[in-house]
Amino acid sequence: MTSSPDVHxxxxxxxxxxxxxTILDKVSFEVPRAxxxxxxxxxxxxxxxxxxxxxxxxxxxAGRVLVDDENIPELSPTQLSHTRQKIGFLFQQAxxxxxxxxxxxxxxxLERHRKLSATETREVxxxxxxxxxxxGNEGKMPAELSGGMKKRAGLARALALEPEVLLVDxxxxxxxxxxxxxxxxxxxxxxxxxxxxxxxxxxxxPSARRIGDRLAVLHDGKILAEGTAAELEQSEHPMVREFMNxxxxx
Amino acid sequence: MQKLIDFLQRFGELVVFAARAVGxxxxxxxxxxxxxxxxxxxxxxxxxxxxxxxxxxxxxxxMHTRASLERFGAEALIPAALAIAMIRETGPLVTGLLVAxxxxxxxxxxxxxMRVTEQIDALETLAVDSFKFLAVSRILACMIALPILTTxxxxxxxxxxxxxxxxxxxxxxxxxxxQAFSGVGFADFITSTLKTTVFGFIIGTIGSFIGYTASxxxxxxxxxxxxxxxFSSISLIVVNVxxxxxxxxxxxxxx
Numbered sequence: 001m002t003s004s005p006d007v008h009x010x011x012x013x014x015x016x017x018x019x020x021x022t023i024l025d026k027v028s029f030e031v032p033r034a035x036x037x038x039x040x041x042x043x044x045x046x047x048x049x050x051x052x053x054x055x056x057x058x059x060x061x062a063g064r065v066l067v068d069d070e071n072i073p074e075l076s077p078t079q080l081s082h083t084r085q086k087i088g089f090l091f092q093q094a095x096x097x098x099x100x101x102x103x104x105x106x107x108x109x110l111e112r113h114r115k116l117s118a119t120e121t122r123e124v125x126x127x128x129x130x131x132x133x134x135x136g137n138e139g140k141m142p143a144e145l146s147g148g149m150k151k152r153a154g155l156a157r158a159l160a161l162e163p164e165v166l167l168v169d170x171x172x173x174x175x176x177x178x179x180x181x182x183x184x185x186x187x188x189x190x191x192x193x194x195x196x197x198x199x200x201x202x203x204x205x206p207s208a209r210r211i212g213d214r215l216a217v218l219h220d221g222k223i224l225a226e227g228t229a230a231e232l233e234q235s236e237h238p239m240v241r242e243f244m245n246x247x248x249x250x
Numbered sequence: 251m252q253k254l255i256d257f258l259q260r261f262g263e264l265v266v267f268a269a270r271a272v273g274x275x276x277x278x279x280x281x282x283x284x285x286x287x288x289x290x291x292x293x294x295x296x297x298x299x300x301x302x303x304x305x306x307x308x309x310x311x312x313m314h315t316r317a318s319l320e321r322f323g324a325e326a327l328i329p330a331a332l333a334i335a336m337i338r339e340t341g342p343l344v345t346g347l348l349v350a351x352x353x354x355x356x357x358x359x360x361x362x363x364m365r366v367t368e369q370i371d372a373l374e375t376l377a378v379d380s381f382k383f384l385a386v387s388r389i390l391a392c393m394i395a396l397p398i399l400t401t402x403x404x405x406x407x408x409x410x411x412x413x414x415x416x417x418x419x420x421x422x423x424x425x426x427x428x429q430a431f432s433g434v435g436f437a438d439f440i441t442s443t444l445k446t447t448v449f450g451f452i453i454g455t456i457g458s459f460i461g462y463t464a465s466x467x468x469x470x471x472x473x474x475x476x477x478x479x480x481f482s483s484i485s486l487i488v489v490n491v492x493x494x495x496x497x498x499x500x501x502x503x504x505x
Contacts, residue, residue, distance in 0.1 A: 052371070055371075055374070055375050056374075057371050057374055057375070077379070080377075081377040081379070082377070084374070084375060084376070084377040085377045087375065088375075089371075089372070089375035091368045091371070091372060092368075093367060093368065095367060095368040095369050095371065095372035096369075096372075097364075097369055097372070097373075098363075098367070098369070108376065109376045109377070109378075112376065112377070112378055113377060157376075158375075161376075167375075
């Protein structure tokens, strides 16, 4: 199966279960290049699992997970490593390396995969930190940062290798509305200026409306509805309508 | 019955983990920087503990040996007896157990915390082989650090014995060390010290395995830390018996 050039990510008939518990049941969706796809749904419905499947952190039981027409589960370790350099991942709790400073966290992927001088690496680190509003904090340890700062730092690290695809797990979780809006604006900027393709998992409906070109509601292992925010508001499915009309969702 | 099945399944996973680690040792990337950092963390940072323990163990062993040998008028054998005991068995085993306590707990807790906070997943998403970067580097560092730390333990132990001997019998430094090494062959030192490479492999592998597969939040991290120490210490003691038997088989003159 080959995607059209415009489709950057294709999730096709994917099944995933943990033991006897089915998490995803023949889930399919497509994400066009330079667009944002928001996955909504209640907790424990498999949204984060979907992101981990896209990043190759989990393997599907059946189906295909295509990024740039490459089926992630079929890639060799070397190919997967190469593909992962094109994918950024912002974890829900940022997952910063707590033994490294903020600057070292962002420099880490650059030192591993880019042949840059120390000065060039420092320039990229400074640029990424400025981009997320954390300039001057490169010497701080993750434990010294607030939740919002950690999230922005995690985003700076995810962007270090200039990924074509960004996977974002709960960008607003635990953040105040102002910081949450700032992160949304940053994601919108990335999409419009860098042409980054995004899959965003969120409970926050206002945030999903701002970021998402298309939204989908995941429930009991299936996508209940998919479309623009306006289309989902008109959905015939009561749960989808209820979800879309809630102030924050979730 | 279920507990036994769970234990056997976990043991099987550990064996697969260990085999994967052995297979990865010769495969790129070698993670040289991280391994050197871990050698410093595991080896250099353990030196004060090993030195203090070596001096104390040597001093205590010297006192006990004197008490026994004095009855037969064989005090002259004290340095040699102490050196043989330290180099052949006490040094390697005490070093292994001390490192299992200090380093095993640290590896289990560190990797466990990284697992439950998704830092290991983060490494993978940054296109880094987390197994090689975290587990193999630590296993290799333990394998390199243990023989060095054991050598330090052996010599500080003999030195601790000298301090006691010179205080009691006013024996000179030269005479003490001449007598100490008169009964120790090169094979004694090499076999017993290299044995600790296996100890290092056990400590690094068990700590990494338990930490790498940890789950269950902060309680899981605590469990990982405790289990790492307990299982690596028990394994080390059991494997030591086997290794001594193997050494005696390969070098019959050491019996």
